[in-house]
Amino acid sequence: MSETVVEEAAAARKQTLRDELTARRKAMTPDLIDTRGLKVQSRFLATKYYEKARYVALYAPIKGEVPTQDILKAALGDGKIVCYPLSHVHGRILSFRAIKSELELEPGRLGVREPTNASDLIAVEQIDLFVVPGLGFTENGKRLGRGGGYYDATLRAANARSRRVGLAFKEQLVSVLPTTGDDVDMDLVVTESEVYRGLYREPEFLDT
Numbered sequence: 001m002s003e004t005v006v007e008e009a010a011a012a013r014k015q016t017l018r019d020e021l022t023a024r025r026k027a028m029t030p031d032l033i034d035t036r037g038l039k040v041q042s043r044f045l046a047t048k049y050y051e052k053a054r055y056v057a058l059y060a061p062i063k064g065e066v067p068t069q070d071i072l073k074a075a076l077g078d079g080k081i082v083c084y085p086l087s088h089v090h091g092r093i094l095s096f097r098a099i100k101s102e103l104e105l106e107p108g109r110l111g112v113r114e115p116t117n118a119s120d121l122i123a124v125e126q127i128d129l130f131v132v133p134g135l136g137f138t139e140n141g142k143r144l145g146r147g148g149g150y151y152d153a154t155l156r157a158a159n160a161r162s163r164r165v166g167l168a169f170k171e172q173l174v175s176v177l178p179t180t181g182d183d184v185d186m187d188l189v190v191t192e193s194e195v196y197r198g199l200y201r202e203p204e205f206l207d208t
Contacts, residue, residue: 017136057085
């Protein structure tokens, strides 16, 4: 079987899974997302990756994604530099700006909240820890995004010392995900009930 045929088959399986996982996400009520989202964030904040990171890249959640507001508050209180991606990208690599308050986030051109232009740009190479959304994950760190490929491209362009953690509700876990060479695995996948080790590269190197 040719490489092209294999990639096309994987793309078709991914789309089927995206449809299924999107439906699962839509079935979750706002109250359920908030309540269980607190547990996911609490588990994330207890990880060594968070403890040792200085530059943390968060995401502003869209409907159905794990909230990150508590992580933002904790990180700012701990003196970390927190940045968010911008909707305007050059190529496929995301750009990030740091914020010092949630009030500095406002709806961007895609309707997702992002930093204002007054915020400082943070180079992708500076980021220690990427907190990554996704439609689906496996327990061993595979991730299924929405299909744009921006996070995968950005994570490949990041510093080799950086680490990545996926946040998810248990409904987003699947046993197997079709992958290609462009897909980037997570070091951890954090849910409301468990922290799963994916690549799980040691975080000690983040000390500077």
